[in-house]
Amino acid sequence: MAAVIAHRGFAGSAPENTVAALAGAIEAGADAVELDVRPAACGTPVVFHDDRLEGDEPRDGRPLTDREGLVCDQPLERIRGAEVLESGRTVPTLVEVLEALPSTAGVNVELKSPGTPDRRPGEALSAGDRGERRRLWAPFVERVLADCRGFEGDLLFSSFCEGALAALRAAGGGEAAVLPGPDLEAGLEIARRYDCEAIHPPIAAVVGTPSAADPGVDLVAVAREEGRAVNAWAATSWLQFDDLERAGVDGVIAEYPGLGGWS
Template sequence: MEIWAHRGASARQPENTIAAFTAAMEAGADGVELDVQLTSDGVPVVIHDEKVDRTHDGTGWVSGFTLDQLQKLRSLLKPKADPMLTRIPTLAEVLDLLAAGSQRINIELKNSVKPYKGLEGKVLGLVHQRGLGARVVLSSFNHYSLQRLRERGWTGELAAVHDGMLREPWRYFRELDVQAVHPPRHVLMVPGFVTRAHRAGFLVRVWTVNKAVQRQRCLRLGVDGIFTDVMKPGPNW
């Protein structure tokens, strides 16, 4: 079972920052997961929430800030690190860092609240410029966005993120032309979910798995990967 660092090693460093991704690489993660949105001047940046209020010392929508304005905000999250390593990074900066490693890279397009016109093309351009297509998984809650990625020529792995108790969703996922599904861990309560997903040809990666009992259940059920904040588990993990 693969271990994917959720927003980087976010239990050790502020999420979705250079510090968190560096920590994930140092911890030996199999993959890293990150979220991408667009600034008001059209630059892809790595941040989860559509607003900056929870993570940084500002207020308002990510889409309301220019890149320069965003990168002047300071992280509110602990533990603390060099401000340059915990500011909101661009996707280009994060990909340049990760290119030096071997980890798989899950880029989640955060465009189910804000539509972010052109986000798909900009993400694909940055991935292709760095020759990272074989290592990248593109995912989104916005399944129209997954369709647009295919229409723009993406032949790599796509993953459908969902947060619900869907009944027999395999035909729908096939129509989406995805290779993986990324469900929340409560989906594991559905008897046979992982087995049926595998029979239908899909990988299953579950979010967010931070406790030993959750991880052990994922192992027993044959889950392909987990997204976790905890990259250096204790002896009972």
């Protein structure tokens, strides 16, 4: 059976990326949680998906929090005081989340931003650009690794950005996963370059699922040959979960609890 990975703490049923959502997802039976990290102005990793506190786009018509501005420009306490989706829950630091999770939990830490909008996601970098991108990401990645050091559960670090994975490997970080962009071959190239333990494709890139629009490469088959796990995102129904299991993925990043185990 595929592992259940709670996307932002089952964001379809709880206020995304909050301590309550992430800890609650493990209590609800998730094998692991997926969360997003980016730096506050001081460099502290906070658990937040979008570039802006109000959200890059609304969630069902609501702003993501009751505050505005680029996260990377905000003082830490202003971010920590931002209320998420009128839930009474606020934006946590990475340390606060890890302290709230049991040591049995798996955690997928997605590296969203080094503190700049210039990220080049989904792009396999030229040899000349890799060093620059690695140096750009290094301070934040090293801070994330330091904040994770005391956590005893399984950790997996993922990113759309090659620079983040390069900095992770240079820092001697843990297991890595690439999130491929539309160019799946570029994603596989990045996975090979950094010997990533996993690859995280969107559902539409998984051959054998009804939503798959001929991706041109069978990621699951290639990953199997190369010894990489495949965790696909983001299932919103048990039918999608079932399709992904049948396609042979190792894990399903899911929006809701209870989607697995019906087949």
